[in-house]
Amino acid sequence: MREDGVPESAMVIEAHPDDAEWTVAGTVAKWAKVGCRVTYVICTDGNAGSLDPDITREQLAEIRRAEQRAACATLGVSEVVFLGHDDGQLEPTLDLRRELVRAIRQYKPEVVITGDPTRLFVNGDYINHPDHRAAAQAALDAAAPASEMPLLWPEVGALHGVSQLYVHGNDQPNEWVDVTETIEQKIEALKQHASQLGDWDPTEMVKEWSAEVGKEKGLAHAESYRVITLRRAPADG
Ligand SMILES: [Zn+2]
Numbered sequence: 001m002r003e004d005g006v007p008e009s010a011m012v013i014e015a016h017p018d019d020a021e022w023t024v025a026g027t028v029a030k031w032a033k034v035g036c037r038v039t040y041v042i043c044t045d046g047n048a049g050s051l052d053p054d055i056t057r058e059q060l061a062e063i064r065r066a067e068q069r070a071a072c073a074t075l076g077v078s079e080v081v082f083l084g085h086d087d088g089q090l091e092p093t094l095d096l097r098r099e100l101v102r103a104i105r106q107y108k109p110e111v112v113i114t115g116d117p118t119r120l121f122v123n124g125d126y127i128n129h130p131d132h133r134a135a136a137q138a139a140l141d142a143a144a145p146a147s148e149m150p151l152l153w154p155e156v157g158a159l160h161g162v163s164q165l166y167v168h169g170n171d172q173p174n175e176w177v178d179v180t181e182t183i184e185q186k187i188e189a190l191k192q193h194a195s196q197l198g199d200w201d202p203t204e205m206v207k208e209w210s211a212e213v214g215k216e217k218g219l220a221h222a223e224s225y226r227v228i229t230l231r232r233a234p235a236d237g
Pocket of ligand 1: 016018019129132
């Protein structure tokens with residue numbers, strides 16, 4: 001961890017292309033700007049996310065991977081890993097957990113950013129997508145303790161201990177990241193997901209959300225997290 005609290009490396013684990021841009025991209029841009037090496041792991045290709053009856057799953061997957069890469073380029077993300085699962089069918093299986101352990105052991109992030117798997121209802125008008133919950137559950141389980149268990153899946157890479165988990169979408173945040181300087185970058189990245197936005201401009205909504213989150217801390221725009229700093233005690237196991 002650097003003196004300013006920005007990690008040296010971070011991994012964002014999400015279900016769909018565009019999830020990170022809606023939620024944590026202001027933080028990602030801020031950290032990447034000062035040298036944090038950020039890797040994205042996207043569990044599904046978002047290949048059911050279209051109302052166009054003429055498009056195939058394969059075509060959509062290709063479009064959405066390209067959109068995610070463009071968004072990552074906007075944010076300064078160094079690498080994107082696509083696990084290639086089908087949209088709408090993700091489950092927090094042991095196979096998915098092992099795939100995420102492999103990614104964590106390969107890229108060795110200091111911080112893992114993901115969603116809150118316990119979040120089911122949002123604002124009285126939205127049920128959190130089952131893929132979001134599945135990706136978040138598998139991500140947390142992969143980061144702690146699976147990625148640092150020597151006898152668990154040694155074939156997928158050398159052990160790595162993640163230091164902190166940044167969970168977004170949690171009702172009891174304990175960390176606010178000031179994204180005032182990167183909110184425009186977040187919106188620019190989000191706009192790369194044109195297949196999901198159509199003609200709609202998300203600027204106003206995204207700014208309203210981040211302003212609401214920031215208000216409590218006197219920040220113009222913020223993203224909030226429940227941060228879990230993992231305890232390391234060998235006897236714990
Ligand atoms: Zn999503």
